[in-house]
Amino acid sequence: MSLASIRLRRAEPSDLAAILALERATENAPHWPPKAYADLLATPDAGSLTTEPATQRCMFVAETPAQSEVQSDFQLVGFAVGFILPADDVGELESVVVASSQRRAGVGRALCSAVFDWCRAQGATEVMLEVRSSSVAAIALYTSMGFTATGRRPRYYSEPEDDALLLRLPLTVKP
Numbered sequence: 001m002s003l004a005s006i007r008l009r010r011a012e013p014s015d016l017a018a019i020l021a022l023e024r025a026t027e028n029a030p031h032w033p034p035k036a037y038a039d040l041l042a043t044p045d046a047g048s049l050t051t052e053p054a055t056q057r058c059m060f061v062a063e064t065p066a067q068s069e070v071q072s073d074f075q076l077v078g079f080a081v082g083f084i085l086p087a088d089d090v091g092e093l094e095s096v097v098v099a100s101s102q103r104r105a106g107v108g109r110a111l112c113s114a115v116f117d118w119c120r121a122q123g124a125t126e127v128m129l130e131v132r133s134s135s136v137a138a139i140a141l142y143t144s145m146g147f148t149a150t151g152r153r154p155r156y157y158s159e160p161e162d163d164a165l166l167l168r169l170p171l172t173v174k175p
């Protein structure tokens with residue numbers, strides 16, 4: 001697969017099953033209840049994964065032409081979720097997942113860039129994220145995009161237990 005064959009677009013309600021299947025198949029992905037994804041897809045830019053009022057989220061998907069006889073068929077190979085509070089200037093990358101068969105081809109970087117552009121458009125000047133300290137690939141991706149570590153939360157994650165690394169990226173530097 002080449003990056004040129006990848007299509008990036010905003011997620012739609014019809015993507016729910018494919019998103020859930022990819023998330024469930026990916027050990028290091030944050031795991032959210034199906035309803036959280038359904039709500040997010042039903043109300044883009046106003047999804048609610050938490051009880052906070054008036055949060056804004058975006059979700060992007062990456063697709064590649066499917067191995068089928070129908071030329072218009074695409075299969076979902078990745079997704080990413082961004083978050084920002086209204087009037088805040090710090091966005092958050094909440095999740096980025098790429099199918100294991102499609103990794104190291106630039107899909108993760110493209111999905112992150114889409115989220116960062118959306119954060120910029122919402123007024124963010126910075127993006128932060130939390131990542132499992134054992135997520136070697138994700139940390140390498142974030143570092144390659146210019147993120148630097150700003151903190152560590154010991155035993156932040158459970159099942160399996162792990163520390164969270166806190167990373168930040170100024171959006172004035174275009175990744």
Ligand SMILES: CC(C)(COP(=O)(O)OP(=O)(O)OC[C@H]1O[C@@H](n2cnc3c(N)ncnc32)[C@H](O)[C@@H]1OP(=O)(O)O)[C@@H](O)C(=O)NCCC(=O)NCCS
Binds near residue numbers: 028138
């Ligand atoms: C992290 C993840 C999204 C990366 O997706 P990807 O499409 O493979 O990433 P890219 O191809 O865009 O990688 C861009 C750069 O990141 C770095 N990188 C990515 N994966 C890496 C790995 N396994 N080892 C070392 N460096 C890596 C490299 O610098 C790479 O550039 P290069 O291929 O030119 O060397 C993917 O591995 C994944 O889905 N992991 C499981 C879920 C997860 O941990 N998500 C993050 C927490 S939400």
